[in-house]
Amino acid sequence: MQPINRTNLADSAAESLRAEIISGRWGVGDRIPNETVLTELLSVSRGTVREAVRVLVSQGLLDTRQGSGTYVRSTVDPAGALDRVKRAGLRDQWEARAALDVEAARLAAIRHTPADLERMTRLLKARGTVTDNGFEAFGQRDIAFHKSIVEASGNRAIVGLYDFFTASILETIHSTLKGDLPEPDEEAHAAIVTAIATGDPDRAAASVRAFMAPVLRELDRLLSQ
Amino acid sequence: MQPINRTNLADSAAESLRAEIISGRWGVGDRIPNETVLTELLSVSRGTVREAVRVLVSQGLLDTRQGSGTYVRSTVDPAGALDRVKRAGLRDQWEARAALDVEAARLAAIRHTPADLERMTRLLKARGTVTDNGFEAFGQRDIAFHKSIVEASGNRAIVGLYDFFTASILETIHSTLKGDLPEPDEEAHAAIVTAIATGDPDRAAASVRAFMAPVLRELDRLLSQ
DNA sequence: TTAATAAAATCATCCGATGACTTGATGAGC
DNA sequence: GCTCATCAAGTCATCGGATGATTTTATTAA
Numbered sequence: 001m002q003p004i005n006r007t008n009l010a011d012s013a014a015e016s017l018r019a020e021i022i023s024g025r026w027g028v029g030d031r032i033p034n035e036t037v038l039t040e041l042l043s044v045s046r047g048t049v050r051e052a053v054r055v056l057v058s059q060g061l062l063d064t065r066q067g068s069g070t071y072v073r074s075t076v077d078p079a080g081a082l083d084r085v086k087r088a089g090l091r092d093q094w095e096a097r098a099a100l101d102v103e104a105a106r107l108a109a110i111r112h113t114p115a116d117l118e119r120m121t122r123l124l125k126a127r128g129t130v131t132d133n134g135f136e137a138f139g140q141r142d143i144a145f146h147k148s149i150v151e152a153s154g155n156r157a158i159v160g161l162y163d164f165f166t167a168s169i170l171e172t173i174h175s176t177l178k179g180d181l182p183e184p185d186e187e188a189h190a191a192i193v194t195a196i197a198t199g200d201p202d203r204a205a206a207s208v209r210a211f212m213a214p215v216l217r218e219l220d221r222l223l224s225q
Numbered sequence: 226m227q228p229i230n231r232t233n234l235a236d237s238a239a240e241s242l243r244a245e246i247i248s249g250r251w252g253v254g255d256r257i258p259n260e261t262v263l264t265e266l267l268s269v270s271r272g273t274v275r276e277a278v279r280v281l282v283s284q285g286l287l288d289t290r291q292g293s294g295t296y297v298r299s300t301v302d303p304a305g306a307l308d309r310v311k312r313a314g315l316r317d318q319w320e321a322r323a324a325l326d327v328e329a330a331r332l333a334a335i336r337h338t339p340a341d342l343e344r345m346t347r348l349l350k351a352r353g354t355v356t357d358n359g360f361e362a363f364g365q366r367d368i369a370f371h372k373s374i375v376e377a378s379g380n381r382a383i384v385g386l387y388d389f390f391t392a393s394i395l396e397t398i399h400s401t402l403k404g405d406l407p408e409p410d411e412e413a414h415a416a417i418v419t420a421i422a423t424g425d426p427d428r429a430a431a432s433v434r435a436f437m438a439p440v441l442r443e444l445d446r447l448l449s450q
Numbered sequence: 451t452t453a454a455t456a457a458a459a460t461c462a463t464c465c466g467a468t469g470a471c472t473t474g475a476t477g478a479g480c
Numbered sequence: 481g482c483t484c485a486t487c488a489a490g491t492c493a494t495c496g497g498a499t500g501a502t503t504t505t506a507t508t509a510a
């Protein structure tokens with residue numbers, strides 16, 4: 001049931017332009033053909049060319065200067081890569097976040113400060129049970145706890161990515177699943193904190209991995225139905 | 226000095242739409258006003274509205290369906306997440322990428338196909354030495370090899386993230402360091418492939434971790450100077 | 451040579467028109 | 481009453497042309 005390749009001319013045009021840039025045929029600083037020429041090269045209208053160009057401008061690949069032309073700003077494509085991440089699907093995103101979680105715990109075991117530990121412990125205690133203040137609030141508290149672990153890793157890039165995935169996954173899960181993923185019990189949560197507190201990175205990583213495995217298995221089962 | 230606020234109508238329009246989404250006034254799944262109405266609301270032409278909408282579509286915030294309308298796809302601002310991660314600095318980015326590398330190798334050990342193994346082996350052989358075709362070309366071949374490992378993980382989200390970091394790191398490293406990071410020898414590279422081939426996830430992960438450790442140490446040393 | 455001016459090139463924006471697709475309503479047939 | 485084909489309205493997709501704003505280049509005068 002894949003409608004497949006709902007192909008936009010503007011998207012295709014953007015891909016063509018991106019290919020020219022990534023391949024290096026258009027180097028940094030080069031002025032690319034003007035809109036009229038691109039219209040002929042790509043066989044699309046000028047409006048479509050402009051939409052394609054503007055997408056690449058918004059991603060930092062191109063730069064337009066009124067009266068002068070359109071120039072290549074960068075040949076690398078970080079925004080495009082992140083965009084692909086967004087479209088990767090719930091399972092892959094969940095697995096990627098779990099991977100970050102595992103490595104974050106490893107780092108946290110090495111780098112955590114007493115304040116980090118105190119915070120994790122406090123948030124775990126505040127987490128409570130599902131019945132307190134409704135499902136939504138519980139989800140928030142659960143997320144806060146997990147985030148405190150990631151923050152203890154001291155790596156801002158990992159924290160940023162974790163936030164990104166958490167928000168993205170939350171959205172998807174609300175619209176596709178009905179929130180019936182298994183929730184590990186308090187004991188499993190506490191085990192992570194304990195492992196980090198011991199300062200053993202392997203043990204910390206393993207505890208998170210063990211924590212995530214059954215959830216990921218259940219997610220697989222739900223999505224394969 | 227700064228003409229600043231070189232105000233594109235299309236960019237301003239995109240910002241207005243983004244504000245509606247981020248603020249939550251337009252929720253996920255909502256259909257936003259059609260192009261004609263947006264033309265009136267924003268006081269710009271329909272072409273400009275389309276350019277603004279397409280930018281947000283390319284960023285994953287909106288979703289257009291011909292014949293039906295334009296819908297809010299996500300309230301997560303990938304540009305914001307991207308900015309935070311980019312600001313995280315070279316060291317954190319490198320460490321985050323290494324973390325992904327480790328977990329990707331773990332998954333690759335479990336999921337790799339014979340074609341994946343063949344590809345990794347071929348790329349490792351093609352990688353050669355620094356002296357072949359200059360430093361730049363060697364870097365490309367090295368990246369291609371490492372990416373083949375990540376791709377063998379079968380997780381598109383991780384692949385996307387890896388691309389993101391690779392592109393971002395390359396940009397930074399060219400401008401800050403002088404490219405004098407230690408490069409693990411061929412033996413270390415081959416060890417990763419062997420570990421993945423055995424299908425032992427722990428061994429695969431450990432091999433990548435061992436691979437990355439000295440590089441990260443040296444990066445720390447260089448950045449602390 | 452230098453500075454002011456004019457002309458050309460280019461992107462920015464607007465407008466109108468047609469096509470393609472989706473959705474909901476309508477109505478015939480059972 | 482129910483099903484299904486048909487139709488009409490709504491919406492995005494694409495096209496083409498026209499005008500304005502800005503930059504760059506060429507020209508001209510001092």
